[in-house]
Amino acid sequence: MSKVNYWLMKSEPNSYSIKDLKRDKKAFWDGVRNYQARNFMINDMKIGDKTLFYHSNSKPSGVTGLAKVCKKAEPDLTALDKNSIYYDPKATKQNPRWKAVTVEFVEIFDKIISIQELRHEKALKNMSLLKKGQRLSVMPITKSEYEHIVKMAKK
DNA sequence: GCCAACGTTGGC
């Protein structure tokens, strides 16, 4: 068993929230249309990897719970669907262009750890989430960042 | 709703 990787995955709660994931138990992480984020999912995410669930464009934005990867990346067929908001005219059946992992609900925090609180933590000051201009919707984090945020949630 | 930052597209 190789080492667990740690991630942060963003979602806008009005499109898919941690509560939706709790209800659904599992979710195919479709709709990612950024190559860097996609490549993390294809190349680096493995079953059992742990991820923070982050609400973006929210009040407040922040980490709201935990999930884990339960299925490796598979073609994201919403790219082929003309009626989907994720439709990509360059995607084909032979080359769907986009792939996504499936994540499984782990827990929902009692409180949201807001981005302001994250910014206040010295231990997190190198976190890529907090860097200026950072827009990736799927990004790697370190084990210690992950554990630090989990600890904040349990306080 | 604004807008800075960044990614993508496409003409050349």
Added chain:
DNA sequence: GCCAACGTTGGC
């Protein structure tokens, strides 16, 4: 392969 124009993200 450059780069201007355009689109998107996401905090504020």
